[in-house]
Amino acid sequence: xTSEPHMNDxxxxxxxxxxxxxxxxxxxxxxxMDVDDWEAFSAWLEQDPAHGxxxxxxxxxxxxxETMAAKNSGPETNPEPQxxxxxxxxxxxxxxxxxxWWAGFGAIAAVLIAAIVFWxxxxxxxxxxxxxxxxxxxxxxxxxxxxxxxxxxxxxxxNETGKTIRMISGEASFAVTSDIPGxxxxxxxxxxxxxxxxxxxxxRDDGEMRLAVTDGAVMVNPDEQRIMVEAGTEIRMQLDNxxxxxxxxxxxxxxxxxxxxxxxENRSLASVIADIERILATKITVPDELSGQRLTGTLNxxxxxxxxxxxxxxxxxxxxxxxxxxxxxxx
Amino acid sequence: xxxxxxxxxxxFEENRQPLLRFLMARxxxxxxxxxxxxNVWIKIRDLEHAQPVENPLAYLFKSCENAVRDxxxxxxxxxxxxxxxxxxVDVHVGxxxxxxxxxxxxxxxxxxxxxxAELEKMPERxxxxxxxxxxxxxPQKEIADQYAISISAVEKHLQxxxxxxxxxxxxxxxxxxxxxxx
Numbered sequence: 197x198t199s200e201p202h203m204n205d206x207x208x209x210x211x212x213x214x215x216x217x218x219x220x221x222x223x224x225x226x227x228x229m230d231v232d233d234w235e236a237f238s239a240w241l242e243q244d245p246a247h248g249x250x251x252x253x254x255x256x257x258x259x260x261x262e263t264m265a266a267k268n269s270g271p272e273t274n275p276e277p278q279x280x281x282x283x284x285x286x287x288x289x290x291x292x293x294x295x296x297w298w299a300g301f302g303a304i305a306a307v308l309i310a311a312i313v314f315w316x317x318x319x320x321x322x323x324x325x326x327x328x329x330x331x332x333x334x335x336x337x338x339x340x341x342x343x344x345x346x347x348x349x350x351x352x353x354x355n356e357t358g359k360t361i362r363m364i365s366g367e368a369s370f371a372v373t374s375d376i377p378g379x380x381x382x383x384x385x386x387x388x389x390x391x392x393x394x395x396x397x398x399x400r401d402d403g404e405m406r407l408a409v410t411d412g413a414v415m416v417n418p419d420e421q422r423i424m425v426e427a428g429t430e431i432r433m434q435l436d437n438x439x440x441x442x443x444x445x446x447x448x449x450x451x452x453x454x455x456x457x458x459x460x461e462n463r464s465l466a467s468v469i470a471d472i473e474r475i476l477a478t479k480i481t482v483p484d485e486l487s488g489q490r491l492t493g494t495l496n497x498x499x500x501x502x503x504x505x506x507x508x509x510x511x512x513x514x515x516x517x518x519x520x521x522x523x524x525x526x527x
Numbered sequence: 528x529x530x531x532x533x534x535x536x537x538x539f540e541e542n543r544q545p546l547l548r549f550l551m552a553r554x555x556x557x558x559x560x561x562x563x564x565x566n567v568w569i570k571i572r573d574l575e576h577a578q579p580v581e582n583p584l585a586y587l588f589k590s591c592e593n594a595v596r597d598x599x600x601x602x603x604x605x606x607x608x609x610x611x612x613x614x615x616v617d618v619h620v621g622x623x624x625x626x627x628x629x630x631x632x633x634x635x636x637x638x639x640x641x642x643x644a645e646l647e648k649m650p651e652r653x654x655x656x657x658x659x660x661x662x663x664x665x666p667q668k669e670i671a672d673q674y675a676i677s678i679s680a681v682e683k684h685l686q687x688x689x690x691x692x693x694x695x696x697x698x699x700x701x702x703x704x705x706x707x708x709x
Contacts, residue, residue, distance in 0.1 A: 218689045226666055234588035241552035255596060257692035260642055262661060337574035340590040373597050
């Protein structure tokens with residue numbers, strides 16, 4: 197009898213420790229953990245090292261399950277995606293649809309993505325509007341696993357519950373600490389960006405979006421074109437026809453703005469000026485003969501606007517002066 | 528300084544002990560627990576919040592739990608999850624090979640694929656309930672109402688989904704141990 201001390205370990209269908217570990221994960225999943233629950237959870241973990249080991253396994257299993265679901269959310273596995281035009285997924289009849297949902301594990305997930313686009317959240321989406329002043333850099337937590345940093349002169353709407361960000365204008369970077377794809381969704385006009393374990397930067401400018409990925413990857417429009425942008429890459433995409441170009445980028449230059457720096461490597465003068473205008477909400481003109489020039493360098497945008505303009509003029513070997521609301525660089 | 532976030536900081540300071548106790552229990556590693564608590568504190572100090580935090584202490588516990596999950600996460604498995612998901616891609620832009628060993632990732636990916644096949648064998652209703660809960664994030668209570676079953680019956684279905692993964696992983700480990708022998 198004593199030679200079989202761990203029967204339960206080999207019989208997972210009857211393992212109270214495993215079941216309790218699953219219960220803790222489920223309870224966190226539902227956001228039903230109050231302070232007493234966390235303390236009870238601490239006490240349970242303290243009781244026996246096996247509790248924690250078992251819980252770790254459930255956490256991994258949970259990530260597996262969600263990844264499976266996310267993977268199968270694509271249109272390929274789902275020949276007839278039933279994107280609902282008018283049905284809510286919580287209608288009582290929904291239970292009858294489950295059979296077809298499972299057919300490939302896909303349709304329901306397609307519904308999920310559609311749900312986020314069309315009805316972001318069930319009990320009325322709550323979007324908090326966040327704006328930064330010209331030149332201001334601001335870091336915001338979105339739930340416990342997402343950090344968003346906004347560049348100056350930017351406007352975003354944040355739905356914390358749905359982990360959805362609407363990019364209205366400007367620039368922001370997102371750092372996600374989750375290994376589940378889809379922890380955050382960023383909407384830029386009709387485009388949808390979904391993280392794949394990621395740090396990425398998004399700029400919305402007149403009619404175009406620039407997406408630079410420094411870590412992990414980002415999926416653009418997971419339910420349509422399914423374009424995967426990988427680390428070390430920037431794409432510049434037109435918002436009307438989705439045409440795009442790509443180039444390699446370094447994470448230092450992409451995220452330098454978080455320290456008030458604008459770093460440019462072999463960029464056209466016009467695009468550098470467009471960045472300065474966007475971040476500082478100002479207007480700059482340069483002589484025509486300079487506009488084709490390509491620049492490499494760094495500007496400190498945390499300085500006074502006049503200093504930034506003098507620095508820019510110095511890079512161009514010219515001088516800066518202000519005429520009304522417009523900065524004029526001349527040589 | 529924003530009031531919301533200084534509030535979170537003071538809740539943190541007042542509850543350093545229970546948070547540390549949780550991290551100790553969770554990691555069984557005093558040094559790691561201290562480090563993680565420090566990381567959480569830095570994060571709270573540096574961030575403002577998009578929306579007010581409803582239950583600050585529960586939020587802090589949750590942040591600690593996330594920090595532990597990050598620290599414990601297997602890099603290979605994480606990448607396998609990401610790349611498995613990413614196989615359904617129409618266009619790839621940029622990116623070279625990742626620096627984790629391709630064998631390890633491929634192995635994890637095969638495992639995940641096999642788990643999916645196991646999940647396909649689950650009873651219809653179990654899958655449907657699991658998907659409602661995990662993907663649609665419908666609370667267990669609502670699922671129970673929808674299917675006219677008890678909450679504990681809903682939980683049984685969810686337990687079964689997790690068990691499928693566990694049984695499969697255990698089987699794999701056994702096979703590996705047997706097959707990789709000298």
